[in-house]
Amino acid sequence: MSAQKVVVVGAGASGLSTAWWLARSGVEVTVLDKGVVGWEASGRNGGGCSHYQSPLFKEEQRLWPQMDELLGYPTEFSPERIVMAVTPRQLEQYTYIAQMNNRLGHRVDLLDAQQVREAVPLAGDNCLGGIHYRFGGHANPHRTVQAYAWAIQDLGGRIVQHSPVTGFRREGGKVTAVESTTATYECDAVAIAAGPQTGTLLAQLGIDLPLAAARAEMIVTEPAPMMKLGGVDGNGLYGRQTLRGNLAYGGGPHEWVEFGDLGPEVKPSTPLTRNLARRLAELFPNAAHLNVIRSWAGVIEMTPDGRPVIDRKDNVTFCTMSGVGFGLSPASGHAVSDLVLEGRCSFTDIDKLALSRFDGIGEGWKTQKGWLPL
Amino acid sequence: MSARGTDPHAIDGKFPVPGQHYDLVVIGGGTSGTQAALKGAQTGLKVLLVDENPVPGHQVGNDVPWFFGGRATAAMQNSERMLETVFANMDHLEPLFDAGVEVQLGTCAWGVYRNGPLVGSLPSQVVGLADAEKSWLVGFDQLVLATGARDLPMAFPGWNQPGVMGAAALGKLLSLYDAFAGRRIVVVGSHELGLETALSAQTKGIEVAAILEVRDAPQADAAAVTAAGIPIRCRTWPVEAKGGLGGVEALVLSDGTTLACDSVVMAIGLVPMLELHDAANAARQFAPNRGGWVPVADSNITAVGNCAGLPDTGFDHVAYRQAWMEALGGACGGDTVICQCEEMTLADLTGVQPPRYLDRPPALQRRSLSTLLADGPPNQDQVKRLTRSGMGQCQGRRCRDQVAMILAAEAKCKLAEVPLATHRAPVRPLPLKVIADWEESEEMRAGWDVWMGIPTQWVPYADIGTPYEEENRRVLGGNMSL
Numbered sequence: 001m002s003a004q005k006v007v008v009v010g011a012g013a014s015g016l017s018t019a020w021w022l023a024r025s026g027v028e029v030t031v032l033d034k035g036v037v038g039w040e041a042s043g044r045n046g047g048g049c050s051h052y053q054s055p056l057f058k059e060e061q062r063l064w065p066q067m068d069e070l071l072g073y074p075t076e077f078s079p080e081r082i083v084m085a086v087t088p089r090q091l092e093q094y095t096y097i098a099q100m101n102n103r104l105g106h107r108v109d110l111l112d113a114q115q116v117r118e119a120v121p122l123a124g125d126n127c128l129g130g131i132h133y134r135f136g137g138h139a140n141p142h143r144t145v146q147a148y149a150w151a152i153q154d155l156g157g158r159i160v161q162h163s164p165v166t167g168f169r170r171e172g173g174k175v176t177a178v179e180s181t182t183a184t185y186e187c188d189a190v191a192i193a194a195g196p197q198t199g200t201l202l203a204q205l206g207i208d209l210p211l212a213a214a215r216a217e218m219i220v221t222e223p224a225p226m227m228k229l230g231g232v233d234g235n236g237l238y239g240r241q242t243l244r245g246n247l248a249y250g251g252g253p254h255e256w257v258e259f260g261d262l263g264p265e266v267k268p269s270t271p272l273t274r275n276l277a278r279r280l281a282e283l284f285p286n287a288a289h290l291n292v293i294r295s296w297a298g299v300i301e302m303t304p305d306g307r308p309v310i311d312r313k314d315n316v317t318f319c320t321m322s323g324v325g326f327g328l329s330p331a332s333g334h335a336v337s338d339l340v341l342e343g344r345c346s347f348t349d350i351d352k353l354a355l356s357r358f359d360g361i362g363e364g365w366k367t368q369k370g371w372l373p374l
Numbered sequence: 375m376s377a378r379g380t381d382p383h384a385i386d387g388k389f390p391v392p393g394q395h396y397d398l399v400v401i402g403g404g405t406s407g408t409q410a411a412l413k414g415a416q417t418g419l420k421v422l423l424v425d426e427n428p429v430p431g432h433q434v435g436n437d438v439p440w441f442f443g444g445r446a447t448a449a450m451q452n453s454e455r456m457l458e459t460v461f462a463n464m465d466h467l468e469p470l471f472d473a474g475v476e477v478q479l480g481t482c483a484w485g486v487y488r489n490g491p492l493v494g495s496l497p498s499q500v501v502g503l504a505d506a507e508k509s510w511l512v513g514f515d516q517l518v519l520a521t522g523a524r525d526l527p528m529a530f531p532g533w534n535q536p537g538v539m540g541a542a543a544l545g546k547l548l549s550l551y552d553a554f555a556g557r558r559i560v561v562v563g564s565h566e567l568g569l570e571t572a573l574s575a576q577t578k579g580i581e582v583a584a585i586l587e588v589r590d591a592p593q594a595d596a597a598a599v600t601a602a603g604i605p606i607r608c609r610t611w612p613v614e615a616k617g618g619l620g621g622v623e624a625l626v627l628s629d630g631t632t633l634a635c636d637s638v639v640m641a642i643g644l645v646p647m648l649e650l651h652d653a654a655n656a657a658r659q660f661a662p663n664r665g666g667w668v669p670v671a672d673s674n675i676t677a678v679g680n681c682a683g684l685p686d687t688g689f690d691h692v693a694y695r696q697a698w699m700e701a702l703g704g705a706c707g708g709d710t711v712i713c714q715c716e717e718m719t720l721a722d723l724t725g726v727q728p729p730r731y732l733d734r735p736p737a738l739q740r741r742s743l744s745t746l747l748a749d750g751p752p753n754q755d756q757v758k759r760l761t762r763s764g765m766g767q768c769q770g771r772r773c774r775d776q777v778a779m780i781l782a783a784e785a786k787c788k789l790a791e792v793p794l795a796t797h798r799a800p801v802r803p804l805p806l807k808v809i810a811d812w813e814e815s816e817e818m819r820a821g822w823d824v825w826m827g828i829p830t831q832w833v834p835y836a837d838i839g840t841p842y843e844e845e846n847r848r849v850l851g852g853n854m855s856l
Contacts, residue, residue, distance in 0.1 A: 036756055068735075073737060093850060142760065150738075244762070252824075253818070254826060259491070271511055278806075288806050291804060293800070295798055296798055307831060368380070
């Protein structure tokens with residue numbers, strides 16, 4: 001017996017994609033968010049779509065080239081990536097990543113320094129070589145989250161912003177309604193993909209999902225001349241050249257943080273801006289004269305092993321992507337929607353993402369790992 | 375706590391203590407900043423005062439921090455000569471040297487960082503400074519922001535060409551830089567700012583063709599202006615600036631007449647420069663009589679002078695701006711550019727349409743500001759993300775106030791109810807090589823990781839529980855890529 005009416009908690013990329021897949025299946029779907037669509041990590045990330053480590057990888061790769069058409073709105077998806085080295089150790093490591101991917105059947109080509117410089121005009125004499133992912137790519141997080149939201153509305157779904165969830169109504173072990181500050185929404189099933197708040201929401205349902213939250217930062221420059229391929233990483237940075245030409249890059253140390261149930265009110269950046277700028281100037285010596293025009297920060301949640309949890313208990317399906325949710329969202333939404341409707345993922349094995357792997361982890365895991373706020 | 379430091383890739387301990395520390399740092403060397411620095415020094419404090427003038431030539435072209443409108447002379451590109459000129463014109467700074475205040479000209483402040491919500495990793499509160507070559511951080515106990523007020527430009531057809539500029543920029547070009555390239559101006563706005571701008575321009579030998587006023591009468595005592603023979607034309611506003619390669623040549627007015635001029639000086643209002651304050655997540659309040667959003671002082675950061683808010687004379691600056699926007703907005707077509715950096719038009723803004731390098735499929739064309747506002751309250755940052763308005767080089771200095779007013783009008787709410795679009799460091803555009811930390815700590819270098827540094831995160835799913843997992847951990851050590 002399939003759910004007819006589903007409430008999705010969290011209008012980030014994972015929750016929105018889930019609702020979009022549900023709406024495509026004819027489900028009456030309502031998305032609740034504490035604030036604005038895509039306002040947290042889903043709208044603050046590097047836009048990468050190349051997660052070879054994930055069981056959702058093949059579905060991610062299948063879907064991204066079609067997303068503009070499927071959603072009806074532009075996502076700025078641009079295919080393929082290059083990772084370029086400016087130190088011998090980086091080159092060694094990137095070469096290992098290339099070999100590993102080729103072993104797994106994901107094509108990655110090795111590039112010598114000259115080949116990198118031809119593909120990446122902003123690279124300089126310090127470039128030692130690189131690797132070229134013949135898959136993956138990048139998209140614009142801002143545009144993509146809004147595209148999901150609009151596509152959901154076009155399919156008859158509802159997005160309720162500024163409506164934090166305050167509780168759940170339960171009958172016979174099942175959630176029958178989701179209570180929020182604006183209204184109570186009855187449902188046959190609920191999907192929770194609320195980023196760092198996923199843990200506290202699940203705790204109200206007696207489900208213990210171990211999560212820690214961290215703050216990470218990015219910077220962006222004024223536009224540079226367009227490169228043929230905008231997804232260029234390396235030198236400890238991830239990021240992309242936007243279709244406007246800006247270089248948007250992040251990386252570096254994170255800060256473990258704590259905040260209230262409604263999420264972080266502010267997302268401050270720090271002088272890490274200067275360390276990011278240094279690495280970007282080293283990566284792209286031909287862009288070192290470009291102005292940095294902005295920095296920002298976002299908050300991501302992490303499970304103890306840094307891998308996602310996608311699982312279901314009774315009629316509650318939940319999803320945390322452990323800080324790599326944006327790029328995988330077309331596929332994670334499909335998987336979560338499958339779990340909501342069928343109880344299992346229809347297109348791949350995700351058993352190792354089950355919550356049970358953390359059974360008995362105990363209270364002190366954050367302390368043991370040093371994942372504590374300062 | 376004993377377990378601290380077991381995550382080598384967390385930020386803990388990676389920021390060094392800044393090399394210099396002052397009891398008091400003052401940002402801005404106008405009269406208010408100078409007084410604050412002097413007062414601090416007289417009470418025995420170790421004081422640093424920085425002033426960003428002379429602003430580097432390439433910033434002038436970007437209208438940072440004032441709306442220069444392409445009317446600075448080439449002299450602005452000669453940084454040594456400019457430093458001499460500025461120094462000579464800032465003789466009010468002289469008492470500072472005797473008082474032992476350290477003064478750094480040509481030095482901008484681009485960020486203020488403190489521990490607080492979500493940040494606990496800073497060894498001290500710091501302000502980020504930069505000159506043309508490098509950036510650095512200095513610690514402070516007290517910070518005084520004396521950054522003044524910036525221009526409030528407003529769009530009308532033709533405003534995005536050289537010659538349309540701001541009153542504050544004109545004031546700097548005339549009195550600080552001796553580098554104004556215009557000869558005959560029209561001043562838009564007739565409260566104190568407009569009248570004073572016209573008079574001081576005339577004193578410097580600039581011809582003032584007219585002062586335009588949208589309301590029925592001059593908005594301040596116009597006796598001196600009238601005595602100086604400067605015409606004030608009430609119930610009259612620009613409908614188009616016409617020009618050629620060199621920019622503005624004439625201004626067409628709402629009454630159908632045309633005024634020959636090379637510069638149109640927007641003197642509708644000034645906006646307290648609270649970028650640094652806001653980027654530090656400090657409190658602010660909305661004060662229509664003081665120019666809109668103004669900083670609220672806290673235990674470490676205080677604002678003085680126009681940065682703290684324009685003098686309250688009982689004049690409602692916000693209502694005045696809205697009167698101007700109604701008139702100028704009525705002159706705008708859908709193709710009038712609102713955001714100059716990103717070339718976003720009024721139609722793009724009200725349609726919430728993306729830049730021209732993207733397709734606009736039918737579903738997107740059906741979306742608009744009104745559909746977005748039906749989904750939730752107005753949010754300028756959200757509109758920015760979708761249209762790129764205010765996302766460019768000048769970070770919204772030229773368009774953010776106007777976009778907020780358009781949002782308030784569309785949402786039929788008060789301007790104060792539109793959340794202030796966020797300011798973020800660096801609040802001055804700075805080249806990568808300048809803002810870069812070329813002397814970062816060894817802890818930072820050793821602990822750097824591209825993303826979280828969790829060894830199990832990047833193990834391919836198929837490899838989990840196989841010998842490859844250990845190999846992956848050994849070679850990559852938790853890094854996705856170094």
